[in-house]
Amino acid sequence: MSKVVSSLNEIIDLLKIEDGMTVSFHHHLRNGDYVLNMVLEALAQKGLKNLTVNASSVFDTHQPLIGHIQNGVVTGLEANYIGGVVGRAISEGVLAKPVTFRTHGGRPSDISKGTAPIDVAFIAAPTADTMGNCTGKYGKSACGSLGYAFADAQYAKKVVVITDNLVPYPLTDFSIPEIYVDYVLEVDSIGNPAGIVSGTTKITRDPVGLVMAQYAAKAIQASGLLKNGMSFQTGAGGPSLAAAKFLMDIMLKEGVKGSFGLGGITKYMVDMMNAGCFESLLDVQCFDLDAVESIRTNPRHREISAMQYASPNAKSCAVDSLDVVILGATEIDTDFNVNVHTDSNGYIMGGSGGHSDTAAGAKMAMIIAPLTRARLSIVVDKVLCKSTPGNTIDVLVTQHGIAVNPLKPELALRFKDAGLPVCDIHELKRVAEGITGVPKRIKLGDKTVANVIYRDGTLLDTIKSVR
Amino acid sequence: MEIKKLATAGTLESSDAFITVEPNENGIELNLESVVINQFGEEIEALVYSVLDELDVKNVNISINDRGAVECVLRARIETAVMRGKE
Amino acid sequence: MRRSILFMPGNNPGMLLNADILGADGIILDLEDAVSPKEKDAARILVRNAIKYLGYRKSEVIVRINSLDTEFWTKDLDEIVPFKPDFIMVPKISTAADILVADEYITKLEEKLGFEKNTVKLMPLVETALGVENAYAIASATPRVRAMLLGGEDLTADLRCKRTKEGNEIFYSRSRIVVACRAAGIDCYDTPFTDVNDAEGLIKDAEFAKSLGFTGKSSISPRHVADINAVFSPTQADIDYAIEVMAIIKEAKEKGLGVVALRGKMIDAPIVNRAVQVLEAAKAMGVKIDE
Numbered sequence: 001m002s003k004v005v006s007s008l009n010e011i012i013d014l015l016k017i018e019d020g021m022t023v024s025f026h027h028h029l030r031n032g033d034y035v036l037n038m039v040l041e042a043l044a045q046k047g048l049k050n051l052t053v054n055a056s057s058v059f060d061t062h063q064p065l066i067g068h069i070q071n072g073v074v075t076g077l078e079a080n081y082i083g084g085v086v087g088r089a090i091s092e093g094v095l096a097k098p099v100t101f102r103t104h105g106g107r108p109s110d111i112s113k114g115t116a117p118i119d120v121a122f123i124a125a126p127t128a129d130t131m132g133n134c135t136g137k138y139g140k141s142a143c144g145s146l147g148y149a150f151a152d153a154q155y156a157k158k159v160v161v162i163t164d165n166l167v168p169y170p171l172t173d174f175s176i177p178e179i180y181v182d183y184v185l186e187v188d189s190i191g192n193p194a195g196i197v198s199g200t201t202k203i204t205r206d207p208v209g210l211v212m213a214q215y216a217a218k219a220i221q222a223s224g225l226l227k228n229g230m231s232f233q234t235g236a237g238g239p240s241l242a243a244a245k246f247l248m249d250i251m252l253k254e255g256v257k258g259s260f261g262l263g264g265i266t267k268y269m270v271d272m273m274n275a276g277c278f279e280s281l282l283d284v285q286c287f288d289l290d291a292v293e294s295i296r297t298n299p300r301h302r303e304i305s306a307m308q309y310a311s312p313n314a315k316s317c318a319v320d321s322l323d324v325v326i327l328g329a330t331e332i333d334t335d336f337n338v339n340v341h342t343d344s345n346g347y348i349m350g351g352s353g354g355h356s357d358t359a360a361g362a363k364m365a366m367i368i369a370p371l372t373r374a375r376l377s378i379v380v381d382k383v384l385c386k387s388t389p390g391n392t393i394d395v396l397v398t399q400h401g402i403a404v405n406p407l408k409p410e411l412a413l414r415f416k417d418a419g420l421p422v423c424d425i426h427e428l429k430r431v432a433e434g435i436t437g438v439p440k441r442i443k444l445g446d447k448t449v450a451n452v453i454y455r456d457g458t459l460l461d462t463i464k465s466v467r
Numbered sequence: 468m469e470i471k472k473l474a475t476a477g478t479l480e481s482s483d484a485f486i487t488v489e490p491n492e493n494g495i496e497l498n499l500e501s502v503v504i505n506q507f508g509e510e511i512e513a514l515v516y517s518v519l520d521e522l523d524v525k526n527v528n529i530s531i532n533d534r535g536a537v538e539c540v541l542r543a544r545i546e547t548a549v550m551r552g553k554e
Numbered sequence: 555m556r557r558s559i560l561f562m563p564g565n566n567p568g569m570l571l572n573a574d575i576l577g578a579d580g581i582i583l584d585l586e587d588a589v590s591p592k593e594k595d596a597a598r599i600l601v602r603n604a605i606k607y608l609g610y611r612k613s614e615v616i617v618r619i620n621s622l623d624t625e626f627w628t629k630d631l632d633e634i635v636p637f638k639p640d641f642i643m644v645p646k647i648s649t650a651a652d653i654l655v656a657d658e659y660i661t662k663l664e665e666k667l668g669f670e671k672n673t674v675k676l677m678p679l680v681e682t683a684l685g686v687e688n689a690y691a692i693a694s695a696t697p698r699v700r701a702m703l704l705g706g707e708d709l710t711a712d713l714r715c716k717r718t719k720e721g722n723e724i725f726y727s728r729s730r731i732v733v734a735c736r737a738a739g740i741d742c743y744d745t746p747f748t749d750v751n752d753a754e755g756l757i758k759d760a761e762f763a764k765s766l767g768f769t770g771k772s773s774i775s776p777r778h779v780a781d782i783n784a785v786f787s788p789t790q791a792d793i794d795y796a797i798e799v800m801a802i803i804k805e806a807k808e809k810g811l812g813v814v815a816l817r818g819k820m821i822d823a824p825i826v827n828r829a830v831q832v833l834e835a836a837k838a839m840g841v842k843i844d845e
Contacts (some may be wrong), residue, residue: 207569211577435571482568
């Protein structure tokens with residue numbers, strides 16, 4: 001028996017892919033991914049219509065998706081994150097049916113529950129053997145963890161592994177085992193390495209970002225959570241990474257030995273583990289070459305599935321053991337609801353990813369963002385899209401002060417005692433509008449272009465078209 | 468104050484604005500582009516007329532490419548462009 | 555609170571918008587070296603508007619104008635003085651006569667504007683050999699001069715020596731400036747440490763400046779501010795000692811004792827003055843002190 005087939009066309013015939021089916025993709029190759037475009041092109045060539053694409057994330061490199069939507073090849077889209085290029089087209093109403101936005105934890109949960117069924121999963125694998133055992137740790141397109149693809153492999157009716165590094169059976173250091181895999185396809189290239197693991201994101205040199213990062217690190221120190229056994233996650237934005245660096249300095253100075261670092265993993269988290277700040281890293285996605293190298297060589301750097309990362313349907317998941325998470329925001333309202341789906345004009349340019357999962361799980365969820373960006377206040381009366389509910393957000397750190405959710409009065413006291421500039425979130429809004437002026441509330445269209453599904457499967461918000 | 472020649476001020480960096488003024492014979496013609504046009508378009512327009520009035524400029528072709536400049540920055544850049552254009 | 559003063563380019567709206575949240579006790583909005591000759595007009599108007607509309611509350615505002623040998627300095631003062639910055643910094647001051655030129659111009663502006671005299675203070679930037687030799691005369695030329703900054707880069711060019719990290723070449727100048735300023739009863743700020751990436755070198759340099767008697771230190775990088783503030787802040791040990799001194803003085807007064815000692819050392823007037831200064835600085839930093 002051989003699972004290796006010679007072309008995508010052959011697979012489409014063998015799997016009897018039909019109009020109206022759902023195909024799925026994962027995003028570890030990020031903006032370097034060739035696989036989603038390659039597969040949709042083949043499906044379009046076959047004349048298939050009315051397909052639903054369930055991709056853990058959609059990046060700007062997936063721009064051809066817009067054409068497939070316009071031609072009726074794709075009529076449904078489900079994702080946890082959609083970049084600005086495809087997002088703009090969605091906001092302008094290119095897709096008749098609303099997009100389904102989930103979270104990184106909600107997606108595998110809904111897939112496992114059967115509320116997001118997948119007919120065929122396409123797994124982009126930097127290395128695979130002839131029976132479909134595969135991994136992201138090796139190969140010219142190495143991306144490290146394949147965390148988001150596990151649910152697709154496990155629950156899709158059919159599973160196709162696409163690789164550009166086919167090795168003889170058995171690949172022993174596999175992530176996803178052959179037991180789930182129907183077919184294996186070898187191609188020249190599954191992705192552009194430059195887009196897969198972009199060079200290490202530099203720690204910000206922006207003075208304002210550094211001020212915020214200092215406040216964030218001091219706030220963590222003052223929170224009472226900075227002690228042996230602390231677990232930590234941070235986003236990959238400049239100020240978040242700088243905060244992690246300052247936190248590392250504090251941990252080393254005070255001899256604090258944390259437990260685990262979680263999430264999308266960057267060089268800075270790897271450095272923190274190697275310096276003794278964490279016992280281990282739990283990695284659902286690698287962001288840079290240092291992280292890929294670390295997950296390949298260091299047994300304490302462990303790949304985990306999206307289910308284990310954040311699924312509320314799992315018997316337990318890592319975010320429930322998380323102490324502190326640092327997150328970003330495009331907007332936050334005076335009830336601490338956060339928008340990471342749209343820009344200030346209402347165009348889709350992001351998504352929850354693990355934002356609301358980690359906020360829900362962590363003991364302290366901290367947003368770090370400059371109070372104003374190009375004449376717009378980060379703090380608003382009401383967010384254009386509720387991506388993460390305010391009752392799961394504890395702290396907002398800006399360069400002008402730190403606002404603490406009134407649900408956490410003890411945290412505010414701790415910060416004040418540490419001499420941090422604590423202020424009411426309404427006061428931050430006043431300060432911001434003193435700088436920017438009071439913006440006119442933008443008018444959005446009537447059409448619903450996306451439904452934002454919370455991690456528990458309930459509808460959290462809808463996103464309207466942009467006029 | 469009369470605008471006698473083409474002049475520019477400011478930059479296209481975030482939080483700044485790039486202003487061009489040119490002589491015009493028939494009042495004030497404004498061409499406004501802004502990254503915050505939805506939130507502050509009307510305010511910016513009103514500000515331009517008010518600053519030009521303060522500077523006693525009656526005739527000008529003025530183009531503004533606003534990259535999210537706050538009011539005091541817009542004021543400064545318009546004033547600079549006008550002062551440069553009158554010489 | 556005067557520990558750190560930070561140079562900010564005068565023609566950069568993004569920087570000006572956030573100038574007072576970087577932790578510096580004073581911000582120097584620069585119209586001189588950070589602005590190209592073609593943009594002097596734009597920076598002057600922008601800085602004027604920034605002071606007028608942004609109302610910096612968290613830092614003292616210092617505007618560095620262009621030097622007296624340029625065509626720009628009077629225009630700079632015309633635009634800036636009406637908005638009452640805390641200080642005008644005048645570069646390349648070598649003699650008392652130099653600073654009196656600026657003083658006279660500002661005095662006229664203040665009269666015209668109906669301001670109380672000396673509302674706007676002067677901070678001469680001494681960065682020539684002649685300036686160092688005339689430091690006391692400059693510092694005491696007019697009551698408007700309330701602080702002085704030493705500029706090490708231009709000074710070493712004038713001295714025809716190399717500017718080094720160790721700073722041996724400006725040791726005399728630093729000491730001379732401190733003595734002159736203290737004699738005249740004004741504040742003195744040390745030259746910036748220019749290697750933005752050498753935090754250790756910065757701390758060493760700042761500690762040395764503090765040991766000579768400088769009030770604080772200037773900086774060209776926001777990243778240096780926190781370290782400068784830390785160096786020039788009283789330490790917990792300083793504060794504890796000051797509290798003890800004040801307590802023992804109070805006790806002595808109550809008991810009518812003339813002479814008291816603490817830890818075997820006579821407590822005299824300079825020690826008490828020093829303790830008062832330390833406690834004032836600590837309070838300004840937000841340290842809670844139970845007295």
